[in-house]
Amino acid sequence: MKTKTFALGGIHLNKHKISARIGIEELDLPDVVYIPVKQHIGAPAKIVVKSGDKVKVGTLLAEADGKVSARVVSSISGEVCKIEEINNGQGYLETVITIKREGDEFEDNMDMSDKIISEISDNRDELLEAIKNAGIVGMGGAGFPTPIKSEIPEGKKADTLIINGIECEPYLTADCRLMEEKSEQIVIGARILNKILGIQNAIIAIDENKRRSIARLRHITKEYVGVNVQPCKSIYPQGGEKQLINAITGREVPSGKLPIDVNCVVQNVATVYAVYEAVQKHIPLFRRVLTVSGNIDWNPCNYLVRIGTPISFILEKNKIQMDKVGKVLIGGPMMGQAISSLDAPVTKTTSGITVFSEQTSRKPETTACIRCGKCVDSCPMGLMPLNIRQAVENNDLNEMKKLHIQDCILCGCCSYICPAKIPLLDYCKIGKYELTKQSKKA
Amino acid sequence: MYKISTSPHINSKETTHKIMRDVIVALSPAIMAALIMFGFKALLVLVTSVCACLIFEYFMSKSLGLGNTASDLSAVVTGILLALNLPATMPLWMVIIGAFMAIGVAKMAFGGIGKNIFNPALVGRVFLFISFPVQMTTWVKPHVLDFFNVDATTSATPLNVLKHITENDIFSPEYMNLFLGNIGGSMGETSALAILLGLFWLLKEKIISWHIPVYYIGSFLLCMLITQLITGNVRFDVLSHLLSGGLLLGAVFMATDYTTSPMTKNGKIIFAIGCGILTYVIRVFGAYPEGVSFAILIMNAFVPLIDKYNIQYVYGTRRK
Ligand code: SF4
Numbered sequence A: 001m002k003t004k005t006f007a008l009g010g011i012h013l014n015k016h017k018i019s020a021r022i023g024i025e026e027l028d029l030p031d032v033v034y035i036p037v038k039q040h041i042g043a044p045a046k047i048v049v050k051s052g053d054k055v056k057v058g059t060l061l062a063e064a065d066g067k068v069s070a071r072v073v074s075s076i077s078g079e080v081c082k083i084e085e086i087n088n089g090q091g092y093l094e095t096v097i098t099i100k101r102e103g104d105e106f107e108d109n110m111d112m113s114d115k116i117i118s119e120i121s122d123n124r125d126e127l128l129e130a131i132k133n134a135g136i137v138g139m140g141g142a143g144f145p146t147p148i149k150s151e152i153p154e155g156k157k158a159d160t161l162i163i164n165g166i167e168c169e170p171y172l173t174a175d176c177r178l179m180e181e182k183s184e185q186i187v188i189g190a191r192i193l194n195k196i197l198g199i200q201n202a203i204i205a206i207d208e209n210k211r212r213s214i215a216r217l218r219h220i221t222k223e224y225v226g227v228n229v230q231p232c233k234s235i236y237p238q239g240g241e242k243q244l245i246n247a248i249t250g251r252e253v254p255s256g257k258l259p260i261d262v263n264c265v266v267q268n269v270a271t272v273y274a275v276y277e278a279v280q281k282h283i284p285l286f287r288r289v290l291t292v293s294g295n296i297d298w299n300p301c302n303y304l305v306r307i308g309t310p311i312s313f314i315l316e317k318n319k320i321q322m323d324k325v326g327k328v329l330i331g332g333p334m335m336g337q338a339i340s341s342l343d344a345p346v347t348k349t350t351s352g353i354t355v356f357s358e359q360t361s362r363k364p365e366t367t368a369c370i371r372c373g374k375c376v377d378s379c380p381m382g383l384m385p386l387n388i389r390q391a392v393e394n395n396d397l398n399e400m401k402k403l404h405i406q407d408c409i410l411c412g413c414c415s416y417i418c419p420a421k422i423p424l425l426d427y428c429k430i431g432k433y434e435l436t437k438q439s440k441k442a
Numbered sequence B: 001m002y003k004i005s006t007s008p009h010i011n012s013k014e015t016t017h018k019i020m021r022d023v024i025v026a027l028s029p030a031i032m033a034a035l036i037m038f039g040f041k042a043l044l045v046l047v048t049s050v051c052a053c054l055i056f057e058y059f060m061s062k063s064l065g066l067g068n069t070a071s072d073l074s075a076v077v078t079g080i081l082l083a084l085n086l087p088a089t090m091p092l093w094m095v096i097i098g099a100f101m102a103i104g105v106a107k108m109a110f111g112g113i114g115k116n117i118f119n120p121a122l123v124g125r126v127f128l129f130i131s132f133p134v135q136m137t138t139w140v141k142p143h144v145l146d147f148f149n150v151d152a153t154t155s156a157t158p159l160n161v162l163k164h165i166t167e168n169d170i171f172s173p174e175y176m177n178l179f180l181g182n183i184g185g186s187m188g189e190t191s192a193l194a195i196l197l198g199l200f201w202l203l204k205e206k207i208i209s210w211h212i213p214v215y216y217i218g219s220f221l222l223c224m225l226i227t228q229l230i231t232g233n234v235r236f237d238v239l240s241h242l243l244s245g246g247l248l249l250g251a252v253f254m255a256t257d258y259t260t261s262p263m264t265k266n267g268k269i270i271f272a273i274g275c276g277i278l279t280y281v282i283r284v285f286g287a288y289p290e291g292v293s294f295a296i297l298i299m300n301a302f303v304p305l306i307d308k309y310n311i312q313y314v315y316g317t318r319r320k
């Protein structure tokens, strides 16, 4: 089959997929977890436990507050010892529920066996309810509550479900492993979502280089109707929602609109796997697979970790020499967030931890723009980052709007490619912030 | 405490310095050709021009508070391009004046690298051309591989021959010599082969896209071809026009200068076609046999305008 790709811009990155061949390994349990009540876009979940309560794996800790929210369950068994605000390592305070571990007990209805259940219930509401109860959110990074994406608003219709297995960030391999090791479950998960959407057209988009995953998935999709595999060109940011929709369907999501406006729903593979576990096995979202990798000398790994595990615990287990570390990123190097403190916990959206050595942690020095146009050529949204920079420096809000700064997806291609090392993405962020501030005032 | 910074956390290896180095590599075949054809004199002009450009860049960037921009090698590129646009017999003090016009006036006075409107090397050349027309049009015969031959037999450039040819003259173009560069002309213009090697390198290293050279040369040749077909006059022989004069050097190295060409693909195409048509007009109707420098400089002036009205297509803005 022909590989597909998006129309505008994009850059070729060194992949550094060092951990691509390393199987998913279950990480030891931490003695204490910090579970944030807001791991998603929307309202924080309402806490329903108090200090001293005994919980098991899967026990409800906080209920979804309204439609745009997601519930949170316990990831270990033990005792709730504190509910407090902590620094999330990115400079924000966050309410977390601290749980001390005792043993490892699960709620009774969870089916933790390896048996694959392929029979799917025909009751749409039941399926949707199971997803809601499991607290599933988009696990690729954005953290949008999954039930909302699956319930099509009045007057709209979906015709394509795109399963995003691209993982275009360097270093990260968690989705890749998941597709190789849990291929059948993912295909069943895709069929569940198909059923909820009332369509028969799920397309698993996958990087052309992940040959073994493609082969596995192709083999399995032969037995299941309504799910197909589509290899995509290995170029960043192929996994961006808007880019992927463009690659697979040729459509473009109009500025300011959502994928559903062009009849598409996009879900990440990890999310789809969580959907399978939630619906078929009654397992709520209490753990996830993440990659630990980077450019210092150590063992890159793909771990299955409990949500709330402190990052320091993971790095210790990985026997990394902490004195050589310069920067720790949640996520990959292109869009990941640098954290200042390792107490930050793993959340539903943590797809990886990338660790950079001291030498590679420095930002290069900025020189004068030479008008090379590389930022313009690389922008997958067709923007002109150097002009945006000018407008932001002049704080010219009208000009920013004219330059479509609100359409910037913060992919970082422009900053990456710029030979003058101008932090163009930062200007986009500042400009967006200024515009939101202004529209709030108005 | 770990380092905090905004994403992206990796950067490409591309730097201004590296780009300029690649341009210098791309220019090296043309430099070699110039040294082979014109020997020691060419070397003197080249060294003088590069050194003068570097010195002007160093002192002016320091005094303008831009830091030391001489180290990014862009002045070396300007110096080489200026030299390649001069005849090998150019008096060295004139070369220094040209370098001053290029770096001091056309580049630094506008604010340094990235801010200039006109291609510095071309400004230097055109200034010299207007101020010292005799020296600038004294072309010598190349002495292939005869490095220290200082005999300066003047010769006409092929374009001059073409310009003044009449219907009755017998016209026998020497395409092979034109291609290899064994002809009179300014140092870097003569060898089409050397310039094409450079173009190959620029494209391979993705320093430039193919649009400007192809549309420039394409539009120029198309005009010439039509003229030749209509008039049947050998003056408009397409192949001779392609291979002689500064067309290739200009289209590959001068019109593609980042700072003085448009940002977007469409903008580049408009710019290049403009250059092609202007070159044609000057060569055919103008008083000068050569039009490349003027054509590019005129189009340079239009770049801000082209950039203003030629915004990229933005994702999701297609009207249904
Ligand atoms: S960060 Fe924004 S402006 Fe830069 S390349 Fe990505 S979408 Fe374009």
Ligand code: SF4
Binding pocket: A368, A369, A370, A371, A372, A373, A374, A375, A376, A385, A386, A417, A418, A419, A420, A421, A422, A424
């Ligand atoms: S990539 Fe950097 S140097 Fe090139 S035009 Fe954009 S901002 Fe200027």
